[in-house]
Amino acid sequence: MISMVNYEQVIQLALERGFYFPSCGIYPDAPAGFWEYGPSGVSLKNKFIELWRRELVRRDRMWEIDGSQIMSQSVFLASGHLSSFADPVVKCQKCGSIFRADKMIAEVCSVVIPESAELEAFDRTIAEKNIRCPKCKGALDGAKKFNMMFRVGIGPQDEPAYLRPETCQSIFVDFPRLYKTMRGRLPIGVAQIGKSFRNEISPRQSLLRLREFYQAEIEVFCNPGRLDEIDGFSEVEGTVLNIMADDTIRPMTCREAYERRTVPNKLVAYYLGLLAEFYKKTGIDTSRSRFRKLGEKEKAFYASVAFDFEVETATGWLELVACNYRSDYDLTSHGKVSKEKFEVLDDNAKVLPHVFELSMGIDRSLYTILEHSLREDKENERVVLSLKPYLAPVHVGVLSLVKKDGLAEKTEEIFSRMRTRYDAFLDHSGAIGRRYRRLDEVGAPFAVTIDHQTLQDGTVTVRSRDSMAQERVSTADLDSYISRSVAFP
């Protein structure tokens, strides 16, 4: 009857209905890992971002900024990306093949050299063991670092700079100014939505692994001595988190998670709670989600505690948000390199804030919303995108039952009253059932149909997407009906 969908069906819908599609598609040299959002995708994305603003930024009274995508070399010297965000590679002088140095050496002669070792270590082993190109036996060049950041040259001097590999660096860099000018008090969240860039070796699966992608990041600056003093904690203490630690998933409330020390402090428990409540409202099936506590080896080098928020999709468990307690790693290193002071006054004492981060992948979240919302309704021979009404690219379709007898004109009159307030879609042509099905596929929760009775008594039918049920509504009440139905929660 109603069946779940797979990855292919989501891609198909995305391509056919203008959600997203490959970038530069008409040219043969289109690079992998770049996708664009079409009209339906942009509309969904904008609404998703609005929900994020409501549920996280405004709810927690965070500051939102919008930083540069290109940042100076010094930023990444301080952040560690210049040295650490890179893989060691060697190139064959003869056939030009490129290999991961550590992997190739381990494979050929079983000598294990850590990825982060000095480049000389790879060169030395290659020379000692006389390692040649595994493909053509040619001589190998010296090892180099392949940095995953995109380098750009600025001005005629080609000054080195980089496309940011994560949005949060501008938040750290801007923190001292923000704190002074915005009258800050700890704890304070600073949020940012924007693009980040990573030169992935092998981008895959459309929106799931991109070279240019959207992040919504929140950095919460806090006093490490007062992590259990969180005003809003009572608001989320009953919120259930599916926490996965030691390979088992256990649902527990934020309060339980904190009291059992599964989550280290109230501040982290509070933000995981906010995040869980946000995702519930996106329409993602959160019964198939988990906060996976990362083990020592999996964590990023700056994280002392880390949870990945993951959701089960047709492609397996997918990481949507990385939640890292970054301690004072970032502010300390930016302080050292820039000589800027990052200490602030809290509770009459000077303190270097710690940072807890929620780093959200927007593209992956949108994919998951589509996958979890898409249904094949075999009984009614239709494909339905059951998006939350407030996220739907089209709020309401406005249809004339037939074009003649003045119905088209009446329909346009009703449409023009709605079009600046809602994402409304006007359609006169074709069989009415076909037009309903088309709207079902872009997730429009309602369709308003103007028929002969409309001309007599001023009522229209409102057909709802999920139930296909219809009711008559007076045109005088239409605005409040739709506005109530598509309002954010």
Added chain:
RNA sequence: GCGGAGUUAGUCUAGCCCGGCAUGACGUCAGCUUCCCAAGCUGAAGGCCGCGGGUUCAAUUCCCGCACUCCGCACCA
């Protein structure tokens, strides 16, 4: 990056072995008809058959290279 499979209209697809004007369906658009759930009829638009090279009188078809997509592996701040 490695191994495998693919790439023909918006989408899916036939043709490829065996070289000779590019198939069909769905969708889209217009008209007629019906008037509340993908009905029917008529018509139309839409393709350098992924890109580049080679063989050939002639390449969607055979050969080589590349790009991209998908699946596994690896990678994944």
